[in-house]
Amino acid sequence: xxxxxxxxxxxxxxxxxxxxxxxxxxxxxxxxxxxxxxxxxxxxxxxxxxxxxxxxxxxxxxxxxxxxxxxxxxxxxxxxxxxxxxxxxxxxxxxxxxxxxxxxxxxxxxxxxxxxxxxxxxxxxxxxxxxxxxxxxxxxxxxxxxxxxxxxxxxxxxxxxxxxxxxxxxxxxxxxxxxxxxxxxxxxxxxxxxxxxxxxxxxxxxxxxxxxxxxxxxxxxxxxxxxxxxxxxxxxxxxxxxxxxxxxxxxxxxxxxxxxxxxxxxxxxxxxxxxxxxxxxxxxxxxxxxxxxxxxxxxxxxxxxxxxxxxxxxxxxxxxxxxxxxxxxxxxxxxxxxxxxxxxxxxxxxxxxxxxxxxxxxxxxxxxxxxxxxxxxxxxxxxxxxxxxxxxxxxxxxxxxxxxxxxxxxxxxxxxxxxxxxxxxxxxxxxxxxxxxxxxxxxxxxxxxxxxxxxxxxxxxxxxxxxxxxxxxxxxxxxxxxxxxxxxxxx
Numbered sequence: 357x358x359x360x361x362x363x364x365x366x367x368x369x370x371x372x373x374x375x376x377x378x379x380x381x382x383x384x385x386x387x388x389x390x391x392x393x394x395x396x397x398x399x400x401x402x403x404x405x406x407x408x409x410x411x412x413x414x415x416x417x418x419x420x421x422x423x424x425x426x427x428x429x430x431x432x433x434x435x436x437x438x439x440x441x442x443x444x445x446x447x448x449x450x451x452x453x454x455x456x457x458x459x460x461x462x463x464x465x466x467x468x469x470x471x472x473x474x475x476x477x478x479x480x481x482x483x484x485x486x487x488x489x490x491x492x493x494x495x496x497x498x499x500x501x502x503x504x505x506x507x508x509x510x511x512x513x514x515x516x517x518x519x520x521x522x523x524x525x526x527x528x529x530x531x532x533x534x535x536x537x538x539x540x541x542x543x544x545x546x547x548x549x550x551x552x553x554x555x556x557x558x559x560x561x562x563x564x565x566x567x568x569x570x571x572x573x574x575x576x577x578x579x580x581x582x583x584x585x586x587x588x589x590x591x592x593x594x595x596x597x598x599x600x601x602x603x604x605x606x607x608x609x610x611x612x613x614x615x616x617x618x619x620x621x622x623x624x625x626x627x628x629x630x631x632x633x634x635x636x637x638x639x640x641x642x643x644x645x646x647x648x649x650x651x652x653x654x655x656x657x658x659x660x661x662x663x664x665x666x667x668x669x670x671x672x673x674x675x676x677x678x679x680x681x682x683x684x685x686x687x688x689x690x691x692x693x694x695x696x697x698x699x700x701x702x703x704x705x706x707x708x709x710x711x712x713x714x715x716x717x718x719x720x721x722x723x724x725x726x727x728x729x730x731x732x733x734x735x736x737x738x739x740x741x742x743x744x745x746x747x748x749x750x751x752x753x754x755x756x757x758x759x760x761x762x763x764x765x766x767x768x769x770x771x772x773x774x775x776x777x778x779x780x781x782x783x784x785x786x787x788x789x790x791x792x793x794x795x796x797x798x799x800x801x802x803x804x805x806x807x808x809x810x811x812x813x814x815x816x817x818x819x820x821x822x823x824x825x826x827x828x829x830x831x832x833x834x835x836x837x838x839x840x841x842x843x844x845x846x847x
């Protein structure tokens with residue numbers, strides 16, 4: 357049986373089946389294009405006619421009673437004006453003066469940098485595009501007399517760095533400069549940032565102590581110089597480790613500690629220092645306590661105008677109880693009645709320092725110009741320095757003491773050759789120890805060599821005692837921690 361013939365498709369029908377989806381696609385694309393064109397027309401990113409800045413509200417500081425700040429990504433906060441000072445809710449002290457000034461400046465006057473539209477129907481359906489459906493910053497401002505104003509700040513315009521803004525009671529869509537929301541858009545605790553005093557002045561610091569979580573002394577440094585001598589030379593030259601051992605420290609190694617303290621600043625205040633708040637912030641049993649004592653004196657202080665001025669200070673001691681790490685970068689600290697956050701890296705020496713690594717490895721690290729007398733074996737060398745006067749000669753500026761002083765040296769009471777002594781002393785200053793003695797090492801018998809170096813701060817005794825066949829144990833003021841090759845420390 358022969359199969360029935362197949363029906364033939366009419367010419368052009370196959371082409372129509374292919375063209376219909378293509379036609380529908382182009383119609384959809386055209387419709388979408390018309391939608392975008394209409395939307396672009398309805399959402400003016402910049403007005404072609406109205407482009408001048410516009411003052412929206414004139415006011416004085418006394419006119420502003422309260423500012424409620426609502427932030428989309430940060431905690432909300434409220435500021436209240438009391439006699440020209442802004443206070444956070446519940447705060448006993450005014451907000452940081454610099455930041456409060458920036459807030460007042462941003463509101464007096466309140467103005468827009470540009471006007472984008474005066475017709476609400478042009479933008480109200482597209483608030484999401486402007487970041488104004490859920491503003492990143494909303495300010496509810498209460499003025500004297502009860503007037504209230506809401507300012508909403510949205511996204512950044514794609515054409516500039518300014519941001520979209522709406523103001524209650526006003527139908528226009530505005531732009532504002534970024535500095536305006538920047539005056540409010542931060543963690544409110546920054547407003548409790550204390551006006552930084554000159555906490556630490558390296559020239560005045562005379563004691564640095566760190567205690568552990570049990571209150572035990574971990575290490576302590578003290579100035580090993582008379583008050584008169586503190587005025588001369590770098591401050592790092594004057595310190596001595598006094599716990600866990602008494603030993604001179606290396607000025608080069610100690611300088612970063614003074615640098616860290618001189619640049620240390622307290623961060624925002626989180627709460628008052630109370631037992632309950634200490635428990636909240638991990639300070640009921642602080643991991644460390646830092647105590648820094650400063651002698652009375654004077655120092656340069658950066659004032660509000662950015663200029664350094666000389667200021668006199670009384671004797672002070674700052675004590676900081678420091679928590680375990682809050683996060684990778686910060687810790688909490690309790691000091692002066694408040695709990696604040698600090699940059700954990702600023703005081704890294706508190707947590708990681710091995711105090712014995714700070715010790716001098718050069719027993720004769722005392723500059724010759726500070727030496728008043730020197731003893732070696734049975735010989736005593738005494739030094740007398742007299743400043744040159746104009747009648748002697750015009751002393752040039754320079755660090756070489758021979759350029760500034762007339763120097764007389766007596767050896768056992770008789771005049772000696774100072775230049776020869778200077779060269780021999782310089783050779784002692786080049787000698788460094790070879791290594792650390794074993795823990796618990798005790799010297800047996802009396803030292804076989806003793807040197808004494810006397811300065812205005814006292815006398816340092818450097819002694820050598822038997823360690824093994826190749827090395828001597830080196831002691832400073834009777835403390836033996838290092839050894840060196842026999843015969844290397846000879847005068």
